[in-house]
Amino acid sequence: MTPKLKKSILYWVLLSPLCVVILLPFGIMFVTAVRPRDELFVYPPTWTFSEFRWDNFVEMWAKTNFGGALLNSLYVSIASTVIAILLSIPAAYALSRYRFVGKGLYRNFLLMTQMMSPIVLVLGLFRLMVHLNLVNSLNSLVVTYVAFNMAFTIWMLQSYFNTIPRDLEEASWIDGATHFTSLVKIFLPLAIPAMVVTAIFTFINSWNEFVLALTLIRNQNDYTLPVQIFSQVAGRYQVEWHHVMASTVLATVPVAIVFSWLQRYLIRGMALGAVK
Template sequence: MLKTPATPSIPQVKSRSNLMQSKAFRSLIYWLILSPIVILTLFPYAVMITTALKPPTEVYSNPPTWFGSHLEWGNFAKVWAQGFGQNMLNSIWVTLAATFLALLVSFPAAYSLSRFNHSRRFTGFFRQFLLVTQMVSPIIITVGIFKVIASLKLIDSFTPLILIYATFNIAFCTWMLQSYFNTIPGELEEAAWIDGCSRFQSFTTIFLPLALPATAIAALFSFIYCWNEFVLAFLVLRTPEHATITMRVFSLVGGRYTVEWEQVMAAAVLATIPMVLMFVFLQRQIIRGLAMGSIK
């Protein structure tokens, strides 16, 4: 005879409902506590978006208003017609190339520090060295960087900018990846070797999929640094056709008698779109990496 599944008793149902209510109550309390921080974080973005959609005659209205009489989408068209699309492509190319180059160097470096750990003293010293290099501001060595680039006749070229960005990100990516790689059990690769896999096969089939969350987080931080950097780009690039997106936004403000803030904010909104897409694309890997890091 088939046994019918036992139905939960009334006390069990009540306990489950009480547990769900307590969780909902705690979530509400947490959101109330975090709501001021959320408001302060989102306030600049709200001002940016509403100003970008205002007509030029209503930007300086007194008293100020959140929304204009109508949505002025022409502000985005004006900014785009000034060559903003080319500047965005320049930033995308420089950022992706620098991020890829930084990961290409830091990934095997972090793997070797994690798996070929012959001297703990050397590894600890090297990790501290990588951390100390992040405390040096790029502004301190801008004069030396400019002299080297000028001597090589690479002014107004993307190549030195990509190399500089990658260099400044290699140390951080190596330091962060090596910390995560230490949490991946080496027995998994050893089991693959016993089954007949080579080191390269175990690396690509076993280690690399487990390291994707950490790689996504390292790529995200590198992408943010390269995308938002201004000083080095302003130092290397000269012509408007080679300008990055940060230089274009600066040109809408610096050296002008009157600043058209509706166009500045429209350019800022367009500049944040790739970052939002980057977060959406890597959202699953980022959450997975944070969750695995908290468990381990």
């Protein structure tokens, strides 16, 4: 056995408890989702069961508004992510490249907003959306998610923009390019890894958000996935746990696809933005 193989085995042994802690909830969720209804509450609990009930997913889809909630979550998450990134790029670029009065104060303000929980502002946000006539509208979630995520996206992008050499922009200015042209054609292509990483985290934050969606959306046809899954449990005399777990399994699939698809950008962005 080579020293490299021994070291790998040692690392896996040390990491195995953490892997168990992380993967165990997902294992229980999947097993419950495909287990027959009659075997959900057997005692003592077992990992084995008589058959894989893939029909649980079909029944759940038919009995709940999962398809509509999935589309609602996709719309809200994608729209809020795109808008937050588009609005954050100019702000992050200004913080990275220009000096102005109150720059440090503004950066500290962005950091302080990240320390505040959204639930503290729920009442004020609800009254604001009532005044704007946006309650029971998915656009109310888009607006609030953009507002809450922009501090994070600006901070992330500004930190990465600082690592891009100014010489590249100055060379383009000497060649006759305008500030906007150098930003679009030279600066932003170099910042794609950072923008992708920021977009991933913004998408996940919007996808998983529950409190604001529960407060601002009252119509069941406009529920997002977290609220739709919660509605399968809250106020029910009998909870169909195999349907709840089937919903949860399907709700994790889009996030897993996004991570798998953009993994190379995620690693590059986190590594390149770490060292100036």
